Amino acid sequence: MEHIALITAALLGLCIGSFLNVCIYRVPLKKSVCKPARSYCPKCNTTLSALDNIPVFSWLLLGAKCRYCKERISGEYPLVELLTGGAAVASYLHFGITLTAVLIFLFTATLIVISFIDFHHKIIPNVISFPGMVIGLCLGIFSQFTGLLQSPLTQSALDSLLGFLIGAGLFYSIAYGYYFFTKRHGMGMGDVKLMGVIGAVLGWQSIYPTVIVGSCAGGVFGLLIMLLAGGNGKSEIPYGPWLSLGAIIYIFFDIPFFRLVVV
Numbered sequence: 001m002e003h004i005a006l007i008t009a010a011l012l013g014l015c016i017g018s019f020l021n022v023c024i025y026r027v028p029l030k031k032s033v034c035k036p037a038r039s040y041c042p043k044c045n046t047t048l049s050a051l052d053n054i055p056v057f058s059w060l061l062l063g064a065k066c067r068y069c070k071e072r073i074s075g076e077y078p079l080v081e082l083l084t085g086g087a088a089v090a091s092y093l094h095f096g097i098t099l100t101a102v103l104i105f106l107f108t109a110t111l112i113v114i115s116f117i118d119f120h121h122k123i124i125p126n127v128i129s130f131p132g133m134v135i136g137l138c139l140g141i142f143s144q145f146t147g148l149l150q151s152p153l154t155q156s157a158l159d160s161l162l163g164f165l166i167g168a169g170l171f172y173s174i175a176y177g178y179y180f181f182t183k184r185h186g187m188g189m190g191d192v193k194l195m196g197v198i199g200a201v202l203g204w205q206s207i208y209p210t211v212i213v214g215s216c217a218g219g220v221f222g223l224l225i226m227l228l229a230g231g232n233g234k235s236e237i238p239y240g241p242w243l244s245l246g247a248i249i250y251i252f253f254d255i256p257f258f259r260l261v262v263v
Contacts (some may be wrong), residue, residue, distance in 0.1 A: 005097065006089060009015060013105070014055035015089025017081030020109060024080065024116045027125055041247050044069035048235070055081040076116065083112055090252050100150040107201055111244035114194065118240030124190030129197055136160055136200025152251050154203040167199030167207050191239045198247045206250050213246030214239065 019033075025042065028032050039048045047067040052058050056078045064073050088109040095101035110132065118124050140160025144150040154160040175187040199207055222237045 005092060009088040009092040010085045013085035014081050014108060016088070017053045017084030017112075018053060020084055020113050021077050021080050021255065024120075027113070028117050028121045028123065031161075040133065041066045041069060041071070043071040055085075076088065079117060080112060084109055087112070092253060095150060096180060098150065100153055101146055103149070103153060108251070110247060111247060115241035115244045118190065118238040122188070122236055122238055124188070124240050126192050126193070129190065129193035132197035133164060133193070133200050134198055137164065139201060140203075152202050154201060157168050159198050159203040162204040163199030163202060164196045165199070167202050168196030169210070170207065171195045187239065191243065194240055194243055198243065202250065206247060207249045210243055210246035213249050214243040217245055218242035 018039075022039060023033050036047070039053055040046060043066060046066070048067075049091060051136070052062065052067055054061075059073060059075075059078045062073065064075065065071065068074060088105050091101045091105035091108065106169065110128065114124055114128060136154065139149065140154040140157040143154055144156040149150060149155070154163060156219050171192040172189075175189070175192060195207070195210070198210055202210075218237060218239050221242065225237065
């Protein structure tokens, strides 16, 4: 029975990952994610058949090329699908068949979309972050009065509100302070809003590990970019993917150091 549940979670995650690819491509361009309903090749605009839309397998069977125009299909597409499938499996393994598992998976899927959009476009769209803040605060109220949500989701309205204020407030202070002293924008408001979303959904205790992991991972990535690409230290590095990584590690990995400090 458990094997069936795992396979179901993985397949569902792969299919949702295919939809996330649509979101990653269309949302920054301000295109509808529903119309057209069928996916199409961004190079030749040909509507893809069902056989061309099987997560991961179509990419492999087609040899990473469009069936119609023969243009290369980025490996990002199966990567997003595999990450989403993995998120679905991890959510099930950690939280079982529960409302918490569903919400954790949806939140992780949202972070995947944010990460890839930020990586490509250096933005975190308001159409994702603003609803995320509201949903996070609503989850705090829901959790407080029903007791149906498990940690690491927010456990009360106050927990969610503090998470939002501390997360967004901390990053806004850093961004404002950097600009005040350098007269340059070192951090986008998208990162501020993302931390507001993470804090609202996961509560105030998530802020410390998210920031620590995000800062370390982002710093290492930035250093590698400078070394490999000859950057001058002023290259714009997307921070959203690394903050998302920090939040995901907080969700799925029980790191004693993080838990001890924030308790």
